[in-house]
Amino acid sequence: MATSPDPADDGWSSSSSAGPAAEPGSSRPDNTFAPAGFTAAGHATGDSGPGPRTTDRRTLRKQVASFALWDGGMSAFSSVILTFVFATYVASAVAAEGAVGDEAIKAAQDHGSQVLTTWQSVGAVAVALLAPLLGNLADSGGGRNALLRITTLGTVAVIALMPLVALDSDFLTLGAILIALAVVFSELAGVFVNSVLPEISTPANRGRVSGTAWAVGYWGSIVCLALVLVLFVMPGTGLLGITGDDGWNLRAIPIFVAIWILVGTLPLMIWAPRHRARTPGASWNPVQGYVSIVKHVRRALHEEPVMLMYLVASAVYRDGLGAVFSIAGVLAANAYGFSTVEVIIFGIAANLVAGFGVFIGGRIDDRVGPRPVIIGGCVGIIVLGLVxxxxxxxxxxxxxxxxxxxxxxxxxxxxxxxxxxxxxxxxETENFGLYATTGRALGFLGTAAFALTVWISGDTRTGILGIVLVMALGLAAFFPIPLGAAGRAVKADGAPASAG
Known part of the structure; x- marks a missing residue:
């Protein structure tokens, strides 16, 4: 596993570590509506936005490492519970228990998939409604870290309840509800964790810090999937010797995953930098929160139109990215005949490659900026999908x-x-809440395009075309956005690395 980046290198100087930069526009008239570190015209100012909350290098290293470990811990939920193992157990084994005959089993499994996706859609609506609201609360009152702990521990608690889902079709709905509820908690936790990034990095090394955390997440998935495979799935009952009676070899996996997540996320829950309140002491209630969000969006239409365009465009291609992993197991099993063990091995290999890619990609991000990385990555996915x-x-x-x-x-x-x-x-936190909301609002595109393509062609393998089309649509929406210097690399002194 790679080491976390040293925050003392690649972009930290005494000036950038001194604390939060002044609000845009405080000394420059053309910065009134600019994002952190850039003028309204898109030119770098040398400010680092919120910036690191401390000048102590040891504390910064600890915070950066904790940030990466959080991804390494929480990634076990998406890979083991949501994608490759437990959701499959619920939608297939639990749903079809007691069914006799191929047609009855297929009908029961189709019903299981429908129940699972229906409850996940309910969860998506909950995330869309709660993410910006809680983001607004976190920024207004400074309670970001408390909300981070609550949502992270909520994810762990719900996963720990999943062994209650017995190998009985009567437990199908319970399994689907628990998975959807865990999705809600984990998505909300991600909103608060993402807002930590600008507080432990500078624009010059932010790509490296973000990329390393994503890489640790993928590599955490590899280790966790490998352990699940060896301890619970193969050979026979796995090394722990838990039998398949009443599905216990698979029902025990969520306990392991809950412990894994708790261990990985605990450091950030302890050492996350203090998040300053935007309006300390002010009263807050949900109605006021939604009113504030509406005002923020209306104001952003005039003051931050680039950010709003980016939120919509990125929601499209991010949904395509999500579909790549969410349907990978289904595609491997149904279109190419992979067994359960082969699907898990493919998942391990996929996470290994993805971890390497994002580790290198974070460094490329710092060298050329995020815009070329996003465009190049989307083009690569589209071409390879067609292959x-x-x-x-x-x-x-x-x-x-x-x-x-x-x-x-x-x-x-x-x-x-x-x-x-x-x-x-x-x-930051409120915007990441909107980031989650726009992603959820358009979160049906990838899976719907996949399903529609399969329905039209009658061949599961052709579903990849639907994902390719969603990626192409997102890229077409993203390409013309005038990001200015925000999309380019930034030197350690805050100046643009290039004009291109």
């Missing part, structure tokens, strides 16, 4: 599919970095 579509062999799926994973992480990491550059100081 998978045209050449239907299993070997091509392995090679091109893993190559796609090489680009997914860098685009995700660069997208997070870019939003921190476009956010005004004191608005």
């Amino acid at each position: 998978v579509l045209v050449f239907g062999s299993t070997a091509v799926f392995w090679v091109a599919g893993l190559a796609i994973c090489l680009f997914v992480g860098p685009v995700q990491s660069a997208s997070r970095n870019l939003l921190t550059r476009l956010s005004r100081p004191g608005r």
Whole structure:
């Protein structure tokens, strides 16, 4: 596993570590509506936005390492629970228990998938409504770290309840509800964690810090999936010797995952930098919060139109990115005949490649800026997706599919970095709440396009075309956005690295 980046290198100087920069516009008339570190015209000012909260290098290293470890811990939820193991157990084994005959089993599994996705849609609505509201609360009252702990521990608690889902079709709805609830808690926790990034980095090294955290997340998934495979799934009952009676070999996995997440996320819950309140002492209630958000969006239409355009465009291509991993197991099993063990091995390989890609991509981000990384990554995914579509062999799926994973992480990491550059100081958490909301509002595109393509063609393999089209749509929306210096690299002194 890679070491976390040293915050004393690549962009930290005594001036940039001195604390938060002045609000844009405090000394420059043309900065009134500019994001942190940039003028309204998109030129770098040398300010670092919120910047590191401390000048102590040891504390900064600890915070950066904790930030990366959080991704390494929480990634076990998406890889083990949501994608490759437990959700499959609920939608397939639990749903079909007691069914007799191939047709009855298929019908029961289709019903299981419908129940699972329906409850996840309910969860998506909850995230869309709560993410900006809680982001507004975190920024207004300074309670970001408390909310981070509550939502992270909420994720752990819900996952720890999943062994209650017995191998009985009567437990299908319970399993779907628990998975959806865990999604809500984890998505909300991600909003608060993302807002930590600008407080432990500068514009010059933010891509490296973000990319390393994403890489640790992917590599955490690899280790966790490998341990699940060896301890619970193979050979036979796994090394722990837990039998498959009543599904206990799979039902025990969430306990392991809950412990994994708790251990990985605990350091950041302890050492997250203090988040200053935007309006300390002011009263707050949900109605006021939503009113404030509406005012913020209306004001942003005039003052921050670039950020709003970016939120919409990125929501489209980010949904395509999410679909790449969410349907990878289904595509491997249904279109290429992978067994459960082969799907898990493919998942391990995919995360290994993705971790390497995002680790390198974060450094490229710092050298050339987030815009070229996002464009190049989207183009790579589109081209390789077409290769998978045209050449239907299993070997091509392995090679091109893993190559796609090489680009997914860098685009995700660069997208997070870019939003921190476009956010005004004191608005980071709220903007990441809107980031989550726009993502959820358009979160049906990738899976819907996949399903529609399969329905039209009658072939699961062609579903990749739907994802390719969503990625192309997102890229077309992103390409013309006038990001200015926010999309380019920044030197350690805050000056633009290039004019291109």
